[in-house]
Amino acid sequence: MSSIKIRATLEGDVTTVKALIKHPMDTGLSKDKKTGKVIPAKFIQEVNCDHNGTNVMNALWGPAISKNPYLSFKFKGAKKGDTLKISWVDNKGESDSAETQVS
Incomplete structure (x- = not known):
């Protein structure tokens, strides 16, 4: 199951992309309430969006981005019908991607 939910809608000649990414986005500065130990940093560093294989958006993120x-x-x-792919990579090397069609 993908960690990404995407919707891409075309209105006129403009496509609006909306995505929700499930990720803890831990800063490395908070502590576990039960153990008192610091929760290691785990956050998305790069997000890319490709339209029919061509990159149309690239974002570099850090630990200040909110959870999910x-x-x-x-x-x-x-x-309409074109393929849109969103992918991400976090600071631990984990990654995910998801595709949708423009509607």
Whole structure:
């Protein structure tokens, strides 16, 4: 099961992309309430969006982004039925991606 939920809708010549990414986004500064030990940093460092294989958005993130981040952006040049892929990589080397069709 993917950690990413995506929706891409075309209105006129502008595609609006909305994505919700399930990720803890731990800063490395908080402590576990039960053990008192510091929770190691684990956060998304890079998010990419490809439209039919061409990169249309790249974001570099750090530990200040909230848990389960929401991302929204717009771009031009898509048509209904085109493929959109969002992928991310975190500071531990873990990654995920998901695809959707522009509607």
